[in-house]
Amino acid sequence: MGVMKRVSLVFKAKANKALDKMEDPRETLDYSYQRQLELLTKVRRGVADVATSRKRVELQMNQLHQQATKLDDQARKALGLGREDLARDALTRKSSAQGQLNDLQVQYAQLQGEEEKLTVASQRLQAKVDAFRTRKETIKATYTAAEAQTRINEAFSGISEEMGDVGMAIQRAEDKTAQMQARAGAIDELMASGALDDVGGKRDDIQFELDQMGASSDVENDLRRLRGEIAASTPKQLEGSGGGANGDSQAARGGQAPQSQTQYAPPPPAQPAGLPVSDLPSANEPPQDGEGS
Amino acid sequence: MIVRILSEGQFRVDDAAATELNHLDSQLETAVEHNDEPAFKAALTGLLAQVRAQGSPLPSDTLEASDLILPHQDSSMDEVRRLLTDEGLIPG
Numbered sequence: 001m002g003v004m005k006r007v008s009l010v011f012k013a014k015a016n017k018a019l020d021k022m023e024d025p026r027e028t029l030d031y032s033y034q035r036q037l038e039l040l041t042k043v044r045r046g047v048a049d050v051a052t053s054r055k056r057v058e059l060q061m062n063q064l065h066q067q068a069t070k071l072d073d074q075a076r077k078a079l080g081l082g083r084e085d086l087a088r089d090a091l092t093r094k095s096s097a098q099g100q101l102n103d104l105q106v107q108y109a110q111l112q113g114e115e116e117k118l119t120v121a122s123q124r125l126q127a128k129v130d131a132f133r134t135r136k137e138t139i140k141a142t143y144t145a146a147e148a149q150t151r152i153n154e155a156f157s158g159i160s161e162e163m164g165d166v167g168m169a170i171q172r173a174e175d176k177t178a179q180m181q182a183r184a185g186a187i188d189e190l191m192a193s194g195a196l197d198d199v200g201g202k203r204d205d206i207q208f209e210l211d212q213m214g215a216s217s218d219v220e221n222d223l224r225r226l227r228g229e230i231a232a233s234t235p236k237q238l239e240g241s242g243g244g245a246n247g248d249s250q251a252a253r254g255g256q257a258p259q260s261q262t263q264y265a266p267p268p269p270a271q272p273a274g275l276p277v278s279d280l281p282s283a284n285e286p287p288q289d290g291e292g293s
Numbered sequence: 294m295i296v297r298i299l300s301e302g303q304f305r306v307d308d309a310a311a312t313e314l315n316h317l318d319s320q321l322e323t324a325v326e327h328n329d330e331p332a333f334k335a336a337l338t339g340l341l342a343q344v345r346a347q348g349s350p351l352p353s354d355t356l357e358a359s360d361l362i363l364p365h366q367d368s369s370m371d372e373v374r375r376l377l378t379d380e381g382l383i384p385g
Contacts, residue, residue, distance in 0.1 A: 165297065
């Protein structure tokens, strides 16, 4: 006997066993109908669970994608600044993020498949449950218990086969969802560990170095600009009596002059430094008081 | 006759197609017995394709039991083995 026949016999045996338990065949109808409604609820919940899991994976895929793009940018910048070591580091992490992403894509497709299958299964089951309810009422109204037997058996084995099928589908979807969640958890941990570089995260050493290099070149640019400004205004300054040291400190404060500094925003701590010390606690930013003292 | 592909639905298939289906089915069975994964995949895919090609889907609201039941497309051999045992995969 082939596989097909054997499987169908297993299903039939299952249905018969359930039927045999019932004394009044018509009881079977109500009992079975209750089970069908429960299963319908379960399938719908299953669809929702798979969808939730799929959305979580989607979120992680977006994160990983952003991360890969960011690391690629960093590598480009690092190379532009002649730092091949940093670029290499960024690209290594990018390839790791990309690997995770590819992996997730496969699993995402699987989850999507499960979701679709379960959705179709729930619609089919709904149609069968509706048909069963109609049949049930007809059988109860028309036939005596003895007469009803054959018809009940038919309806019952038809629906119970469907229920077995759907039950297995839910089981499979639950297994896939559980696997997926375990995996998603592992990726979350991996991201938190910084091994893949944390997106928008707390610590990002590549970005830090690039920022530092960027910052120091900004400083150089500003110095150059300030020197230019000083050079332009030297005639006036020369007329005054100030010495070299004095001129230097004025130039440094010149960085905060309001008109010409639209492009370069100095970091906040620089600003109070230019104000008289006595102004700090009373007039400016009370929340910082605690920090300052 | 009515053939169900698990997690896909039921099909009404002409009895004349039985010979071909049985042939593929015995290949499937042999593959499972010999633990031959590639042969198993090939036989299952062939069998399902045959049912889909020869059969016409039954409406969702029919309540008929199937004469033959086939594993779903992505079944593993292990899954099929458990399906064949009485208390195996089918819940309830």
